[in-house]
Amino acid sequence: MELRQLKYLVTVVEEASFTHAATKLHVAQPGVSAQVRQLERELGETLLDRSGRGVRPTAAGEAILPYARAALAAVEGARASIDELTGLVRGQVRIGALPSMASIDLPEVLAGFHRRHPDVDISLAEGTAEHLALELHAGRLDLALLGAGVLPPGVATQVVADEALVAAVHPSDPLARRERITAGALRDRPLISLPTGTGLRACADEACAAAGFQPHIALEAGDPHMVTRFAARGLGVALVSESLARAHAPEVSTVTIVRAPRARILLAWRADGPAGPAARALIRHARAALPDLPRSRPNSSHPGQES
CATH class of the missing domain: 1.10.10.10 (Winged helix-like DNA-binding domain superfamily/Winged helix DNA-binding domain)
Structure with missing residues (x-):
């Protein structure tokens, strides 16, 4: 044998x-x-x-x-x-990530790790936050960048992005003339969002529920950039992170949603630790390369036009 x-x-x-x-x-x-x-x-x-x-x-x-x-x-x-x-680090590491994260330069993080450990093979898988959390818990991923949500037991996290959930609209949309709105202003509007199971979608659903209505999701897309481009074509109001909306200016206008949940991205790994030195080196590198942010409160109300 x-x-x-x-x-x-x-x-x-x-x-x-x-x-x-x-x-x-x-x-x-x-x-x-x-x-x-x-x-x-x-x-x-x-x-x-x-x-x-x-x-x-x-x-x-x-x-x-x-x-x-x-x-x-x-x-x-x-x-x-x-x-x-x-002191030799070699082998393979497996990282999972959301399809698009405008606020995090994942290629630079992985390039920095590769420069330090050229003998380690890096594999990358994309998926929803829910899927990535399950893959991490099952040991099929060593590290994951995912949206905040319900995590399985035994997973440690570090907040690496914490942004406002905003409304992105075509510049001709009536909402574009406002700096701030409440979620209630979206009650009768067609909304564009990521699918269920993603962190941004959870934030959007939470904001609408807090305002007392069920969101009318007119369009869904797995790519956040696609969600924003739909809004740029006047097909509805995209609910995305602030950095993503700003990245598509001036095609879309960004409108703050007061008291909205925060869109967070977590660096996650198994708390009991991976078995191999390569995976442990990756976690150490990623934790040092990405900021450890405090958890912020939801957007608070400020003077200005709201609805």
């Missing part, structure tokens, strides 16, 4: 496919199949059910999987311990 065979078995189960497993492992598909069959011959049991559309573990396969994963984790832990002892 070889570690390679165990790794191939675990990867095939996770991907539910020999082809996808081979792609992930960067080896030829026949090689993966041959190694798994060799392992089955050695154990005298069929470990994978190949009869359906997807590959699934048999009862024997389910029985061996915990031991296979434990063996692979032990080897990875041994390598990480030696790397840490010798």
Whole structure:
């Protein structure tokens, strides 16, 4: 029994496919199949059910999987311990991020890490705050930049962006003549927002609920820049962060929403810590490169025209 065979078995189960497993492992598909069959011959049991559309573990396969994963984790832990002892940082780190964050220069953060640790491979995945939190909790991400919301247990955070939720409108929109409005001014307006599960959408829903009405979401888009561009075409009122709205001026006018929830971005990682030195180095670097902001209160009312 070889570690390679165990790794191939675990990867095939996770991907539910020999082809996808081979792609992930960067080896030829026949090689993966041959190694798994060799392992089955050695154990005298069929470990994978190949009869359906997807590959699934048999009862024997389910029985061996915990031991296979434990063996692979032990080897990875041994390598990480030696790397840490010798001061060598290598391996792979996985970071998740929202599709667009106008206030954070993520490429520069990752470039700075790469300059310090050129032997570490960096992978980046995008998704909603809800999805990223689940991936982080499951250990499939080492670090995540996500919107504030309900986080799973065991996740530590640092506030790295804290902005006002604002209304972005076409310059000809009547709201563009105002500096400030209350959320109630949006009651009968078509609104443009990110999908449910994102931090900005949670802020928008909260603001409308506090004003006593259900928002009329006319358009949704997964890209915050697209949300703002819809508003620039006069299709509705975009509810976005202040930095995002300012980035699209003069195509849109920015209107402050008084007493609105804050749009926050959190740097998040597992509190019990990742196993590898590369992931720990990434977390240290990101925490130092990005500001640790205090949590601000909602926008307060100021003298000016409101509705």
